[in-house]
Amino acid sequence: MVRKLYGLLANPVAHSKSPVMQQAAFAALSYDAVYVPFDVQPEMFATAVAGLRAINVAGFNVSMPYKQRIMAYLDEVDEDAQTLQSVNTVVHQNGKWLGYSTDGLGFWRSLPAGKYSRVVILGAGGAARAIIATGLQQAGVSEITVFNRVSMNFTEHATDLRHLADIELQDLADESNLAKALQQADLLVNTTSVGMRDATSPLTREQMALLSDQATVVDIIYRDAPTTFLELAGQRPKQNGLPMLIAQGAASFEIWTGMQPNIAVMQRAVKKG
Incomplete structure (x- = not known):
């Protein structure tokens, strides 16, 4: 051959x-x-x-x-x-x-076994859309909420999400909606690049504390050192982007x-x- x-x-x-x-x-x-x-x-x-x-x-x-x-x-x-x-x-x-x-198939195959009914995703780019599209086909997933910072691409991302899955893109700065979603989440996913090269995080320590202790936290960044986002997850089930x-x-x-x-x-x- x-x-x-x-x-x-x-x-x-x-x-x-x-x-x-x-x-x-x-x-x-x-x-x-x-x-x-x-x-x-x-x-x-x-x-x-x-x-x-x-x-x-x-x-x-x-x-x-x-x-x-x-x-x-x-x-x-x-x-x-x-x-x-x-x-x-x-x-x-x-x-x-x-x-x-x-990308989407890889994400869902990589997760620890469990039930992920309510999913919160940070970011609305290509990786997020792949995860969402495949996630809607997963048994047990009933609700996906997506948050993104308002920027020049926000309207474009919002349109893409509506066409993809009839999901309304939420403003990450809307603390009330974010808090409600985090309190109910079984799975929290960071698809943004925030924290890739520094110690920043898309969520604060106080916001991360709203998650239940059983919620799974994933950061699709796969650098060797844990991101601040994952460090803030504490003892919750968590993984980076390598899986x-x-x-x-x-x-x-x-x-x-x-x-x-x-x-x-x-x-x-x-x-x-």
Whole structure:
């Protein structure tokens, strides 16, 4: 079998754990493939995509800021990805490039076993929409409330949410609505970038204290050190974005190869890398 080429299209890409994770998954199944990170500048995007097609790449992941932009270059886009206007996985199949989104599926697969009836999400970008769209298909989820700071994109995000799931976007500064939602939440998810590079948090200690002790707290940021958001969660069940990264990567692997990857191998690779 000729060695197959897979990769990651993003900017920046140096921080990504996907290459070491996917390479380990290939090796564990003796699948002759190599996974390469491609750091592509925005002005070179079209040239880079043409190059991937020219060398007959077998598939690739897409990360920020190209999850929507890549769609114009694909032959077909999965219905869920089309709805989200976001693609993170591309596979070359029968001469065509097909696009999928595994972000939402990866998130829900990564959660500890439990019942998540009332969900509160902070942020309304692509990751949030993927989590929402898949969450509405999950057994037991009855209510999803989304909060975002009012900014120049607030109206656009609000429109996207109404079209996606008939959800009204709430102002994160509305302390009364936020307090009510937090008190009832079984699951709290931060999808914003707040806290990625510093000690800030989208919620205060007092706001986090409104959660029940049994509520699960997730920050999809996957830096090595805990974010302030997760530190404020105290002893509640909590996790960062690594389990989501692994689960969505495993779903991508299945799309590319038709095989189930070894999750334990992927987990070890991520921790080492």
